[in-house]
Amino acid sequence: AIERTLSIIKPDAVAKNVIGQIVSRFETAGLKVVAARLTQLSRAEAEGFYAVHAARPFFKDLVDFMISGPVFVQVLEGEGAILKNRDLMGATDPKKAEKGTIRADFAESIDANAVHGSDAAETAAVEIAYFFPVLNVYSR
Numbered sequence: 342a343i344e345r346t347l348s349i350i351k352p353d354a355v356a357k358n359v360i361g362q363i364v365s366r367f368e369t370a371g372l373k374v375v376a377a378r379l380t381q382l383s384r385a386e387a388e389g390f391y392a393v394h395a396a397r398p399f400f401k402d403l404v405d406f407m408i409s410g411p412v413f414v415q416v417l418e419g420e421g422a423i424l425k426n427r428d429l430m431g432a433t434d435p436k437k438a439e440k441g442t443i444r445a446d447f448a449e450s451i452d453a454n455a456v457h458g459s460d461a462a463e464t465a466a467v468e469i470a471y472f473f474p475v476l477n478v479y480s481r
């Protein structure tokens with residue numbers, strides 16, 4: 342089925358100037374960017390986005406990292422977009438990510454891991470709505 346998923350290129354990858362290289366991987370895999378913006382998250386925005394992780398020990402470091410510089414937030418659309426994006430990203434911990442994945446190639450650590458992607462249809466819907474009002478999403 343055609344799906345949409347939220348992708349975030351995190352501050353480490355934005356700082357490395359590899360937004361285009363990462364987006365190119367999505368496009369090569371048949372995913373389309375249907376909404377996008379470069380934005381500096383506030384602490385409140387980052388905490389709200391990662392609210393499901395609020396009780397985890399890594400929460401404060403995660404939020405600190407996500408507000409350390411601008412991020413590139415996008416909605417990707419395509420056949421099986423949620424799983425396809427997760428396959429392109431590789432494992433959360435870049436040390437465990439398969440060769441050729443975005444995290445294996447661009448990430449340094451489990452915190453500075455280059456990208457975020459929605460993990461399921463329900464979270465994708467919530468995450469897309471968090472960053473993009475419906476009217477700013479252009480299916481094509």
Ligand code: CMP
Binds near residue numbers: 394453456457458
């Ligand atoms: P992300 O997909 O953005 O979702 C939550 C983030 O928390 C995750 O990527 C990691 O960057 C970060 N994180 C740090 N430590 C852990 C951990 N032990 N398990 C899962 N995620 C972690």
